[in-house]
Amino acid sequence: MDSQHIAVIDFGSQYTQLIVRRIREQGYFSKLYQPHELKETGTPAAVILSGGPRSVTEDGAPDIDLDYLLGLDIPVLGVCYGMQLLSKKLGGLVAPGNTREYGPAQLIPSIDNCLFAGLSPSAQIWMSHSDTVKEPPAGAAVLGKNQDGVPVALQFGPELFGIQFHPEVSHSHEGTIILRNFLALATDAKPFRIEDFKQELVTSIREKCHGREVVCGVSGGVDSTVLAVLLKEAGVPHRAIFVNNGLLRLNEVAEVQKQFTQLGVNLETIDAADQFLNALTGETDPEKKRTIIGNNFLDVFWEAAANVDILAQGTLYPDVIESATSGSIASKIKTHHNRVDRVMALHKEGRVLEPLAELFKDEVRALGANMGIPYDILHRHPFPGPGLAVRCPGEVTEEKLRIIREGDAIFMRMLKEHGHYDKVWQAYCGLIPVKTVGVKGDERSYEFAVTLRAVTSEDAMTADFAKLPWEFLGLVSNAILNGVKGINRVLYDISTKPPASIEWE
Ligand code: XMP
Numbered sequence: 001m002d003s004q005h006i007a008v009i010d011f012g013s014q015y016t017q018l019i020v021r022r023i024r025e026q027g028y029f030s031k032l033y034q035p036h037e038l039k040e041t042g043t044p045a046a047v048i049l050s051g052g053p054r055s056v057t058e059d060g061a062p063d064i065d066l067d068y069l070l071g072l073d074i075p076v077l078g079v080c081y082g083m084q085l086l087s088k089k090l091g092g093l094v095a096p097g098n099t100r101e102y103g104p105a106q107l108i109p110s111i112d113n114c115l116f117a118g119l120s121p122s123a124q125i126w127m128s129h130s131d132t133v134k135e136p137p138a139g140a141a142v143l144g145k146n147q148d149g150v151p152v153a154l155q156f157g158p159e160l161f162g163i164q165f166h167p168e169v170s171h172s173h174e175g176t177i178i179l180r181n182f183l184a185l186a187t188d189a190k191p192f193r194i195e196d197f198k199q200e201l202v203t204s205i206r207e208k209c210h211g212r213e214v215v216c217g218v219s220g221g222v223d224s225t226v227l228a229v230l231l232k233e234a235g236v237p238h239r240a241i242f243v244n245n246g247l248l249r250l251n252e253v254a255e256v257q258k259q260f261t262q263l264g265v266n267l268e269t270i271d272a273a274d275q276f277l278n279a280l281t282g283e284t285d286p287e288k289k290r291t292i293i294g295n296n297f298l299d300v301f302w303e304a305a306a307n308v309d310i311l312a313q314g315t316l317y318p319d320v321i322e323s324a325t326s327g328s329i330a331s332k333i334k335t336h337h338n339r340v341d342r343v344m345a346l347h348k349e350g351r352v353l354e355p356l357a358e359l360f361k362d363e364v365r366a367l368g369a370n371m372g373i374p375y376d377i378l379h380r381h382p383f384p385g386p387g388l389a390v391r392c393p394g395e396v397t398e399e400k401l402r403i404i405r406e407g408d409a410i411f412m413r414m415l416k417e418h419g420h421y422d423k424v425w426q427a428y429c430g431l432i433p434v435k436t437v438g439v440k441g442d443e444r445s446y447e448f449a450v451t452l453r454a455v456t457s458e459d460a461m462t463a464d465f466a467k468l469p470w471e472f473l474g475l476v477s478n479a480i481l482n483g484v485k486g487i488n489r490v491l492y493d494i495s496t497k498p499p500a501s502i503e504w505e
Contacts, residue, residue, distance in 0.1 A: 004190040005029040006183065007041035011052030011062050011081045013128075017321055018168040019048055019079070021360060022179055029192040031358065032321060035062050038069060045189035046075040046182070049082025051166060055131050056084045056094050066090075075159040075185040077115075080129050083154065083162025090137035090156055100130040104171060106147040113143045115153070115161055115181050123174040125152070125165035132164070159185055194366045198233070201355045201367075205234040208353060212309035214238040217301055218267065219385075220256035222378055223314030223356060226368040228265045230355055231312060233371055238312070240265050241304050243297060246273025247387030247396070250405040259377060272300045277396065284394045286505035293386040302342060311346050312353040316364060318459070320357050381426045382460070390503040391430035399486065400448075404431050406484045407450045414476050415454070424466045427454035429480070430504050438488030449489035452476065455502055463497040 006023050010016045010032050023030035033041055041047070047069060054061045062081075066089045069076060078086040088094045107125040109116040125146075136142065136154050143161070144153035152164040161182070167175030183189065205214075214231055218224040218240045231238040240260065244253050253269065260267040279292045305311070346352050356364055365378045384390050392400050407429035415421040432449040439445065452473070457463035477490040493500075 004043070004045045004188050005031060005192075006046050006048065006186060006189060007038075007044035008032050008048045008050055009035055009038065009064060009082070011035065011050050011085070012054065013051030013080065013166075015166055015168050016050040017318065019050060019179075020317075022168045022176065023048075023183065024192060024360065024363070026176075026180055026183055027191050027193075028183055028186070028189045029197075035064050038065055043188075044072070044074060046077070046186035047072070048182075049076070049078040049085060051080030051082065051128065054081065055096065056081065056088045057096070057131065064089075070157075070160075074188070075182060076161070077182050078162040079168075080164060080166060083164055084129075084131050084133060086156060086160070086162050087133045087137055087140075087154065090140070092133055092137035092140065093135035094131050095134045097130055097132040101127045101132075102129075103127060105152070105165065107144050107152060107165065107174075108147065109144045109153075110142050113141075113155065114185065115143060115155070115163075115178060117181050118177050119174050122147075124172065125167075125175070126169045126171040127152075127165050129164060133162075194363065194370050197359075197363075198230075198367055198370055201230060202234045205231065205236060205353065205355055208350075209234075209236040209310055211237070214310045214312050214353060215305045215308045216240055216312040216314075217305075218242050218256075218260070219383070220252065220259060220380075221383060222361070222368065222380060223316060223364060225259070225263070225373060225377055226364050226371070227312055227314040227356060228260070229263050229368065229371050229373055232263075232265050239305075240267050241301060242267050242269045243300050243304075244269060244271045244273050245276040245293065245297060245300075245387060247276065247293070247389050247401070249383075249388065250409040263373065268304065270300055270304055272296070275300065277398070280389065280396045282395060286390070286393075289389050289396070289505065290386050293389060297385070298340060298342070308346075308351075310351050310353050311343065312355070313343075315354040315357045317356075317358055317360055379422060381421075381424075381428075384503055390505040391428055392433070393431065393504050394433045400431050400433065403448065403450065403484055403486050404429055407480045407487070407490075410479050410483055411452055411476055414472070414479065418472055420454075420466070420468060420472065423456075424454045424468075425457040425460065425463065426502060427452070427466070429453075432489075432491065436489055440488060445488045447486055447488040449491060450480065450484070450487050451491045451493050451504075453493040453502070453504075455497070457497075457502070460502060463502050465492075465494045465496060468492075 006028050008019050020030045020032055084094045104124050105127050106122045108122050141155045142151040143155050146152045154162045167178040214236055216227055218228050228240045276296050279296055283289050368378045388401055388404055389396050391404055411429045430451050432451050435446050437446055454466035455463040456466050473492055480490050
């Protein structure tokens with residue numbers, strides 16, 4: 001898949017991953033590389049140089065081997081930093097602007113050109129830069145200016161372009177048209193089709209494993225389910241291990257087992273609930289709770305996977321990218337788990353298989369759908385590794401787990417029945433371990449409260465509370481208060497992330 005793809009060179013912009021996404025949305029395979037990896041791109045069909053936080057005028061600013069790049073004789077687009085780098089290396093003058101230009105501007109194409117074909121006479125674009133090209137290189141054509149007449153798009157050669165703005169962000173209203181026009185020049189680019197990709201994965205899994213046994217941990221979530229079904233499709237001998245840590249939702253163990261039976265994957269369930277809950281007894285510190293759960297998982301999993309030949313993990317492309325950059329808490333944790341010493345030792349021996357490592361989540365879903373995995377499984381909300389423990393502040397007890405299991409089951413059922421489940425990123429019922437006074441029948445009650453949390457988000461890095469209708473929340477509250485013993489109050493969490501997080505711990 002690497003040949004005839006679109007290589008994106010990462011100069012560190014916060015939007016770089018988005019460029020890769022946008023290209024894949026147009027049906028072409030795309031991958032991210034560091035500037036020094038240019039030669040490892042093989043024979044790409046086109047190259048995009050991303051934006052970045054540095055100034056090309058600084059000593060030690062990220063650079064690229066321009067002769068090599070031009071020698072590829074393929075279309076090249078420099079975005080922001082990428083444009084400034086091309087301008088400077090081709091003999092133009094780049095200098096700090098008077099102010100940092102950040103936010104919306106207008107693009108007014110100056111001359112007819114293939115990059116801006118089909119664009120409005122004036123389209124909103126999104127800027128985020130402080131340097132500007134004061135003098136374009138000799139022979140460069142100005143393709144477009146902003147509303148103040150400042151050049152924001154240059155053509156340096158027949159298929160060599162630079163734009164000062166970010167076409168990949170949605171605030172650049174016609175950015176997709178520009179990317180599409182650029183991709184149209186990449187005549188060698190091979191369309192990205194998930195079924196072809198699946199075949200390549202199956203072939204590479206077979207080559208890598210050649211008869212050796214593969215072990216994977218599964219949770220019932222999207223990534224590990226797709227991974228296990230892919231191993232089955234590849235026909236390599238494999239074991240799928242599912243650890244019941246005692247912190248799963250109502251009936252989850254039975255449902256995951258049923259799910260895998262339907263998918264034709266043989267599941268080994270390890271019931272370690274007592275071990276986890278005993279280890280958590282008396283612990284109230286959130287980080288210590290996480291560590292206990294993480295360590296117990298590793299102990300249980302590795303004991304079951306003893307003498308593993310090859311370990312398969314459901315690492316996704318954003319995890320790969322983010323492990324190299326800052327990343328979200330979730331990805332750091334996941335990365336951490338996917339990179340513990342034991343795993344690293346296997347890595348060194350080439351015994352770790354990460355077949356989904358080039359895919360984004362929606363592509364993993366498309367792959368799953370292609371292999372016949374039902375919609376409901378592929379569109380399940382994310383569920384954290386430490387399970388209900390992060391929704392149960394303070395000490396975890398069986399009684400508290402029962403309350404949130406029952407409350408959660410009611411909330412999930414009603415979200416689905418009322419058509420809200422697919423509209424939110426994640427939702428759950430968590431415990432507020434504070435007793436308050438209420439009235440039940442004619443008697444005073446003194447019981448815990450629960451919180452409903454439902455958020456919208458794109459990537460879990462930021463989130464907003466879901467604006468669920470009051471009437472619906474009222475119905476859920478009523479159903480939970482009537483259906484779950486041990487609570488007398490239901491609250492709806494209206495915090496955004498930041499400053500709150502999605503989970504309570
Ligand atoms: P927070 O609470 O950090 O959660 O806003 C962001 C996303 O990450 C999930 N999450 C985890 N996932 N292991 C995981 O696999 C963890 O330890 C963990 N902690 C949080 C959370 O459910 C949300 O989707």
